Amino acid sequence: MEMLTGNLRGMYYIALKDLRAYYFKAPNISWGILFPFAFILAFAIRNSGDPRDLVPGLLGLTILFGTSSMEAIVIVFEKRIGALERLILAPISLSALMAGKLMGGMLFGLTVTGVVLAVALMIFGISSINWMLLILALLFSAAAFSTLGAVVSVAVREIFDAQTLANAFRFPMMFLGGVFVPLTSMPSILQVIARFLPLTYSIEMLHIALLGGSLGTALMDLAALAGFSLIMFLLAVRILASRLE
């Protein structure tokens, strides 16, 4: 019991420290909000369809970049300055340490996405929202992308490598995950590849939550995101542990 309390406490304060020290800085916030809007706007100008169809993609992109951008850097940065050693020496488990790091990224991603959501709702006036599904979609998407960022961060030694590797995952996901083009309009081979990408499930679930669709599909998406997050979390902890040996 004492150990559990210690781990939860450690997670909370690591997340809080990361948010203060790294995340809530003006460049991060502005980048997190403006980048997805810029992409979507560029696409919307050339697209004659219903602009509301782009909102799930906008939210998906925001949460993808909001959670993973700093997450992919924070651990590798702390490894370089020796600050990660301080956390490793603290009386908490490696899993709690990693969970604390993920919480910071998730909270930041969710905050930025909250702002983008509010603006998008004002502009596009979507009314029939399944809020419960939307919250679950955002939470599990944040977990999936944050854990992906963590794997990148523990796997590399340099910040530049982390950014390169993170983009190697993110940009293909952006074009294949249904952000700009619905999955059903893609060639079948790309549809198969898209099913291996967490952003696909995130966008699909957000679409159902915001614009309606099959609840069964949404639950499948939720399971896929949860499974992906769990695998990535365990992988991140394992890689970190192996680096310490």
Added chain:
Amino acid sequence: MDLINEITKIKKHIGVVPETSNLYDELSAFDNLVFCMQLYGVPRSEWKRQAESLLERFRLSEKRDTPFSKLSRGMKRALTIAAALAHHPSFIFLDEPTTGLDVMSARNLRKMIEGFHDEGVTVFLTTHYLEEAERLCDRVAIIVGGHIVALDTIDGLKTKINKKNMIEVTLGKDNGQLEKKRYEYDDNIESTLQRALRTANGYNLVSVNTIRPSLEDVFVKMSGLSSDIMLTEKGGK
């Protein structure tokens, strides 16, 4: 405590100061200390009092709200040591604590380290500065290639190498040349000194010095390393 199964509990009793000061650049001196306390489960009621007391003790009160990145190297070092003490550990590991510090900062830091002893904190100091080890440590372990080759008190180690204390007398001859003579002594330095001075009869006495075996002598003998290898170990070659 079980070193394998109770590692988390054991960590609570240990403070570590790595060779590089590794606090958070963006947080202030005060916030860095509070974060360390939060991490180790120090009760919230103690945070402010303990952080301010440590800042005062390490002469950093004026830098309370200064970000870590803006502190001088000596101040960063002092704050890193303060952070290791924030959760009242029973053991503290200091890795090369004075490396890269100016003379005054290094002196101040050594005084602080001496103070830990009085508080009942066991200090493990790793250093390449043997003079520092000789000054600060009750017991010294010499580690070569990851293995302890000697472990004893300073006097115990010196005894082991069979090198005696000596008095060195420097005499000036009429032709202007200097002659040095050495006399070994055990306990009775007075009689040896008298004997040494008798030999100065008829010469100019230039200086009289005592020569004691240093920890460096012990290290060289115990480690069995040549000066070339030692230079390579320190990254000098």
